[in-house]
Amino acid sequence: MNQLASIADTTAGQAELLGRYGDVMMNTFGAPKRVFVRGEGVHVWDADGKRYLDLLSGIAVNALGHAHPTVLAAITSQLSTLGHVSNFFATPSQIALAEKLAAIATVNSPELPAKVFFTNSGTEANEAAFKATRLTGRRRIVAMEGSFHGRTMGALAITSSEKYRKPFEPLPGDVVFVPFGDVEALRAAVDQTVAAVVLEPVQGENGVIPAPDGYLAAAREITTQQGALLWVDEVQTGMGRCGSWLAHTPSGITADLVTMAKGLGNGFPIGACIATGRAAELFTPGSHGTTFGGNPVAAIAGLAVFGVIERDGLLEHVTQAGEHLAEQVMALGHPAIKQVRGRGLLRGIVLADERAAATNEALLEAGFITNAPRSDVLRIAPPLITSSEQLDSFVSALPAALDAAAPSGNGRG
Numbered sequence: 577m578n579q580l581a582s583i584a585d586t587t588a589g590q591a592e593l594l595g596r597y598g599d600v601m602m603n604t605f606g607a608p609k610r611v612f613v614r615g616e617g618v619h620v621w622d623a624d625g626k627r628y629l630d631l632l633s634g635i636a637v638n639a640l641g642h643a644h645p646t647v648l649a650a651i652t653s654q655l656s657t658l659g660h661v662s663n664f665f666a667t668p669s670q671i672a673l674a675e676k677l678a679a680i681a682t683v684n685s686p687e688l689p690a691k692v693f694f695t696n697s698g699t700e701a702n703e704a705a706f707k708a709t710r711l712t713g714r715r716r717i718v719a720m721e722g723s724f725h726g727r728t729m730g731a732l733a734i735t736s737s738e739k740y741r742k743p744f745e746p747l748p749g750d751v752v753f754v755p756f757g758d759v760e761a762l763r764a765a766v767d768q769t770v771a772a773v774v775l776e777p778v779q780g781e782n783g784v785i786p787a788p789d790g791y792l793a794a795a796r797e798i799t800t801q802q803g804a805l806l807w808v809d810e811v812q813t814g815m816g817r818c819g820s821w822l823a824h825t826p827s828g829i830t831a832d833l834v835t836m837a838k839g840l841g842n843g844f845p846i847g848a849c850i851a852t853g854r855a856a857e858l859f860t861p862g863s864h865g866t867t868f869g870g871n872p873v874a875a876i877a878g879l880a881v882f883g884v885i886e887r888d889g890l891l892e893h894v895t896q897a898g899e900h901l902a903e904q905v906m907a908l909g910h911p912a913i914k915q916v917r918g919r920g921l922l923r924g925i926v927l928a929d930e931r932a933a934a935t936n937e938a939l940l941e942a943g944f945i946t947n948a949p950r951s952d953v954l955r956i957a958p959p960l961i962t963s964s965e966q967l968d969s970f971v972s973a974l975p976a977a978l979d980a981a982a983p984s985g986n987g988r989g
């Protein structure tokens with residue numbers, strides 16, 4: 577029996593733990609479907625001992641899967657050497673990680689300076705970027721319909737979902753929304769009063785919707801023309817998830833602001849706001865801050881993830897595995913499957929009807945973790961280390977789950 581058993585009571589069964597959860601946890605997430613007690617590689621185990629293939633990786637977070645030995649060794653070693661010093665002081669791991677992030681944000685213009693502000697989450701990374709835009713002397717933000725940028729008041733102000741926004745209004749103002757992917761609508765909305773345009777290269781929470789070809793380049797051209805910043809939210813798409821370090825750089829552009837979080841620390845909380853060119857000089861002493869952001873343990877986790885992705889050639893693997901998955905899912909020829917969209921290992925399986933939640937439920941019963949960001953879309957965001965064979969085992973299980981989830985009177989065929 578491990579030490580955790582006495583500290584966190586990991587020996588209790590699932591039914592008991594879920595009852596206690598309901599008594600003490602705020603009901604922000606609804607009832608959890610399972611209680612997990614252990615993870616290794618691409619698998620997790622629930623409190624009753626059942627094993628699952630984790631195809632969601634904690635919402636695109638565990639890029640290297642669970643308990644990756646390199647990440648584990650790096651975190652443990654850093655924690656036993658120096659754990660936290662506050663941002664009154666610097667640490668080598670924080671500086672080294674900032675150098676990595678600055679480099680990936682400027683691959684298309686290596687001569688540009690780039691600077692980093694570390695946070696503990698994606699919403700905080702966006703909050704930092706939002707505040708930076710206010711220091712341009714302009715105020716308006718142009719955001720996208722279907723966007724998701726997080727839950728703090730600032731991040732919510734640029735998130736389009738009425739359901740998330742409405743109860744918390746008034747939110748920080750002067751935000752306008754335009755249809756995602758519509759170049760002419762963007763051109764019409766951006767003038768010299770606009771501080772920034774914010775967009776996701778692939779709208780993950782909206783059902784894995786990639787920006788159309790040419791859209792990012794057009795957004796870069798329009799913002800440059802009007803002197804506005806281009807702010808790309810890579811919280812979900814970054815860190816190799818889509819087959820490149822950042823999902824927007826293959827389009828040849830350099831953004832002024834890039835936000836990251838999810839995959840960066842492999843589950844150890846860390847986020848980053850990276851600013852390039854003139855945007856890198858917007859913050860000055862006192863204009864923003866954080867107690868925990870960029871602490872050496874979080875930073876070393878990020879460095880370890882960088883190191884393993886480079887060492888194991890995972891970017892190429894992600895591209896190949898993602899294409900393989902999309903092909904195999906389409907090859908099922910199942911009438912409930914309309915399309916597979918997305919990039920790399922961030923994929924949305926688009927269904928012909930609204931059976932995504934029920935399919936998700938059936939897959940969980942069968943030992944596969946996915947999720948349903950929309951009623952007709954299943955999201956697959958497995959660890960970047962997932963093999964094609966492991967993806968195939970999911971593809972084999974998918975038809976039965978879709979059939980079990982068929983709306984009554986609308987079964988297979």
Ligand SMILES: *Cc1c(COP(=O)(O)O)cnc(C)c1O
Binds near residue numbers: 697698700726780838
């Ligand atoms: C998850 C997500 C966020 C918010 O990140 P948190 O760490 O949950 O605060 C912001 N933007 C995008 C695109 C995301 O997917």
